Amino acid sequence: MAQAxxxxxxxxxxxxxxxxxxxxLLAFADGxxxxxxxxxxxAAAFAPFNLWFLxxxxxxxxxxxxxxxxxxxxSMALGVWVGASVFWDWQMLWVWEVSPVGFLPLVAYLSLxxxxxxxxxxxxxxxxxxxxxxxxxxxxWVGIEYLRGELLFDGYAWYFVAHxxxxxxxxxxxxxxxxxxxxxxxxxxxxxxxxxxxxxFNKLCRLQAAACLLLLALALAMGGLARLGPHEESQQVRIxxxxxxxxxxxxxxxxxxxxxQTLVLLEEKTREAASQGAQIVVWPETMFPGYFLDQAxxxxxARNDRLHEEFRFFVETVRQRVLDLSEETGVSIVVGxxxxxxxxxEDIDGELRDRFDRSFNSAFLVEGGRLTDQRYDKLHLxxxxxxxxxxxxxxxxxxxxxxxxxxxxxxxxxxxxxxxVLQPSTTGVSLxxxxxxxxxxxxxxxxxxxxxxxxxVLVNMTNDGWFGRSDRGREAHLLAARWRAAELGxxxxxxxxxxxxAAIDAGGRIADRLDxxxxxxxxxxxxxxxxxxxxxxxxxxxxxxxxxxxxxxxVLGLGRRPNGQRPAPPPADTPPDGTREPSTGExxxx
Numbered sequence: 001m002a003q004a005x006x007x008x009x010x011x012x013x014x015x016x017x018x019x020x021x022x023x024x025l026l027a028f029a030d031g032x033x034x035x036x037x038x039x040x041x042x043a044a045a046f047a048p049f050n051l052w053f054l055x056x057x058x059x060x061x062x063x064x065x066x067x068x069x070x071x072x073x074x075s076m077a078l079g080v081w082v083g084a085s086v087f088w089d090w091q092m093l094w095v096w097e098v099s100p101v102g103f104l105p106l107v108a109y110l111s112l113x114x115x116x117x118x119x120x121x122x123x124x125x126x127x128x129x130x131x132x133x134x135x136x137x138x139x140x141w142v143g144i145e146y147l148r149g150e151l152l153f154d155g156y157a158w159y160f161v162a163h164x165x166x167x168x169x170x171x172x173x174x175x176x177x178x179x180x181x182x183x184x185x186x187x188x189x190x191x192x193x194x195x196x197x198x199x200x201f202n203k204l205c206r207l208q209a210a211a212c213l214l215l216l217a218l219a220l221a222m223g224g225l226a227r228l229g230p231h232e233e234s235q236q237v238r239i240x241x242x243x244x245x246x247x248x249x250x251x252x253x254x255x256x257x258x259x260x261q262t263l264v265l266l267e268e269k270t271r272e273a274a275s276q277g278a279q280i281v282v283w284p285e286t287m288f289p290g291y292f293l294d295q296a297x298x299x300x301x302a303r304n305d306r307l308h309e310e311f312r313f314f315v316e317t318v319r320q321r322v323l324d325l326s327e328e329t330g331v332s333i334v335v336g337x338x339x340x341x342x343x344x345x346e347d348i349d350g351e352l353r354d355r356f357d358r359s360f361n362s363a364f365l366v367e368g369g370r371l372t373d374q375r376y377d378k379l380h381l382x383x384x385x386x387x388x389x390x391x392x393x394x395x396x397x398x399x400x401x402x403x404x405x406x407x408x409x410x411x412x413x414x415x416x417x418x419x420x421v422l423q424p425s426t427t428g429v430s431l432x433x434x435x436x437x438x439x440x441x442x443x444x445x446x447x448x449x450x451x452x453x454x455x456x457v458l459v460n461m462t463n464d465g466w467f468g469r470s471d472r473g474r475e476a477h478l479l480a481a482r483w484r485a486a487e488l489g490x491x492x493x494x495x496x497x498x499x500x501x502a503a504i505d506a507g508g509r510i511a512d513r514l515d516x517x518x519x520x521x522x523x524x525x526x527x528x529x530x531x532x533x534x535x536x537x538x539x540x541x542x543x544x545x546x547x548x549x550x551x552x553x554x555v556l557g558l559g560r561r562p563n564g565q566r567p568a569p570p571p572a573d574t575p576p577d578g579t580r581e582p583s584t585g586e587x588x589x590x
Contacts, residue, residue: 143551449536491505
């Protein structure tokens with residue numbers, strides 16, 4: 001009775017507020033608080049707070065607010081959009097330093113996804129009250145994550161609800177289900193139990209909770225089976241990771257003095273690694289301190305007597321010192337540098353200008369005093385960092401937008417032709433080298449690993465100087481690398497400019513790491529293994545299934561009610577005296 005009185009009183013208070021205030025303002029406030037609570041819970045689950053257990057609960061406020069009558073759905077959705085944007089403001093603040101013009105559109109875009117979830121769930125509750133809410137919500141949420149992570153604007157697979165659960169990922173079947181499947185297996189029972197707590201005597205809620213808990217049990221069983229038995233084909237290798245600390249503003253205008261200082265640091269750390277028995281040394285993405293590493297371009301520069309002699313000397317000297325370093329130390333060096341096809345300097349109207357057919361963000365293999373013919377060219381260019389999705393088809397428009405939003409940058413990289421692995425002669429291990437953003441793209445990592453003939457290590461070379469002073473971005477990038485290890489069942493090592501360089505075991509656990517924004521060296525013994533993970537075959541199927549389920553939710557929510565079906569009953573929080581939000585024209589047309 002006391003609870004009934006409280007509900008009646010709260011309903012009466014709301015009715016009085018609606019007589020005083022515009023109902024649209026109240027709906028906006030409802031959505032805003034739900035979006036803000038969602039943002040707070042999700043932010044708390046990620047670094048630097050790392051309250052990982054809160055991740056699945058971040059969806060609860062959005063599910064709760066979708067119970068409201070959709071008479072003011074637009075106002076409520078607008079509130080959710082504004083409230084949820086706080087999370088993306090917090091996580092993407094580093095973009096402001098790179099492109100102030102692009103920051104707000106990016107935050108606005110990312111905030112649309114939780115808003116879409118609320119709108120579709122509200123419609124579903126209204127049109128199909130008999131649908132199991134928790135299961136539908138979990139499928140819809142993961143389907144929307146797949147839409148954001150794989151399909152739109154070349155994908156942005158960061159900050160999924162499953163990601164903070166990385167320490168539980170192996171047990172939850174990550175090597176079978178991947179991040180999408182784990183998210184579904186955890187989110188569904190969480191929401192089902194909350195729904196059951198609200199209506200403990202509802203038969204549908206009981207059945208829904210049982211089904212969702214069964215899904216979790218199946219995921220745990222998959223995780224247990226996947227971890228049975230040792231790898232039949234494995235090999236230990238000692239890998240050294242060199243961490244540079246060049247801020248992005250310095251990197252964009254790399255002076256000769258800074259290049260020389262970087263060369264000295266790389267030489268020093270490589271020699272130190274060799275003294276500790278390293279067989280392979282990895283430098284960060286594009287941290288080759290010279291201008292041209294590939295032999296054809298270097299020869300073209302050396303023979304061009306119209307170029308300044310000091311420049312030609314610098315190009316050849318830096319390149320030769322790197323080759324000599326590999327011979328001196330006896331290690332294989334994985335070097336990040338830009339590769340060119342048919343690079344030449346041409347005389348145009350009395351000025352020398354460079355021209356080339358294509359350029360690539362590449363990983364080179366240097367060993368025995370020579371540059372080998374093994375090279376991996378980045379396949380998946382970073383959206384809005386190396387290419388503009390869709391817009392890149394019109395280069396002139398792309399350049400105008402660059403001049404507006406990121407002056408000084410140029411998007412002239414091409415995508416690699418095919419996945420390739422590096423095979424150093426110093427070991428029998430293959431190196432799959434996803435570059436920078438590619439470690440967050442699971443399908444690219446799977447393609448690379450498939451090329452390995454035997455034991456393989458994922459080697460992520462990255463320049464995280466883009467994150468500026470935001471270590472949150474660096475931690476999220478590292479988190480994605482941990483997920484690739486857990487999914488594929490192979491170790492991952494990262495060599496990162498400005499950090500975080502780390503060695504990660506096949507279960508996604510960090511074996512060792514360096515501090516951020518400081519130069520350093522990490523030497524790790526890594527057990528390379530032949531990939532046998534079921535995720536290599538399953539791939540994105542859980543995400544695709546969730547997307548199909550999400551489309552079904554949308555169709556059910558937007559379609560007409562079946563003939564003879566009455567409108568959904570009042571929400572559970574409607575007071576027993578019948579007090580409820582007044583009917584509006586918007587509700588009648590919903």
